[in-house]
Amino acid sequence: MAEKQGSLQIGEVAQRTGVTQRTLRFYEEKGLLRPPSRMGGGFRLYTEEDVKRVNHIRRLQDLLGISLADIKEMVDADEVLRELRSQYRPESAIAEKRNQLQKATAVTEAQFAIVKQKTEQMREMETQLTERLRLFTRWKQELDELETKAAPTRG
């Protein structure tokens, strides 16, 4: 019996995502990754989904610079998404689905707002930096001219 198809041990997940095994266990502890299945002896078995998840978490961390607690909220919204997508068979509890959908929408909108705001501020900063760089090159040119035109009377 081979391994279950497409299941990865923690070491490989760590390698492929660029985080440590400790971090993966930590995320699990904190509820950012759902507890993976285990093989007989207790070794964790991850899926490709999990890998994507980790990458997503890291992007959120790096880009938005928000706490893991907040990220948990966001990835929970993702989870809802997957659930809704998978059991796309609305024979049961429409009200609940509507509820989940509502919450997921809210979280996503919040995220969107953050991203929007940050991109805007980033843009401002970008232009500022561009201006500054222009200024620097101008000054450098002036320095150059000063040295070539003026007397090289030293040394």
Place this chain on the structure above:
Amino acid sequence: MAEKQGSLQIGEVAQRTGVTQRTLRFYEEKGLLRPPSRMGGGFRLYTEEDVKRVNHIRRLQDLLGISLADIKEMVDADEVLRELRSQYRPESAIAEKRNQLQKATAVTEAQFAIVKQKTEQMREMETQLTERLRLFTRWKQELDELETKAAPTRG
């Protein structure tokens, strides 16, 4: 004798920047703010420049999510900028000026690169989120239709 014109005590700076007094002292300790002048009894006296500085630091922290150590590098570059700008009188040590200019340019370019990369990733994320929101609204509509068209056989 009134206060020196335009000098602010730590409390007011704290209020206006939204950080605590502790944070201001902390930044000073870490070299992110140059030690302000003091009045007779030792009270710190800040300038409007300092206020801008603090705001800048916070923007960098919030937007780029980088460490204060890295931010120090950046604001040091700012310092160089001011120095160059103020004593715009290149009678002394051109070589040094060139050097400073070079370093400031390098730091600024590094910063620019970071900002560029992040903006791009942000954009990606933005489109992703937009798509997701569209999906959500579509699903919600489907749910609505299901409820209106199907039997409202409850209650």
Place this chain on the structure above:
DNA sequence: TATAACCTTGACGTTGGCGTAAGGTTGAAC
């Protein structure tokens, strides 16, 4: 000159996000 509001330094405490070491278990290979 009293007293409240503001400030000082010093030092220890806290929180998030992991690092790391210890001691034991598992699994594939030989």
Place this chain on the structure above:
DNA sequence: GTTCAACCTTACGCCAACGTCAAGGTTATA
């Protein structure tokens, strides 16, 4: 059936970025 890397849990450690006292000095105002 033993070896050995990869994994397990437990638990203490660590750094950044401040928070939070404590004990006292300063300044404006009555």
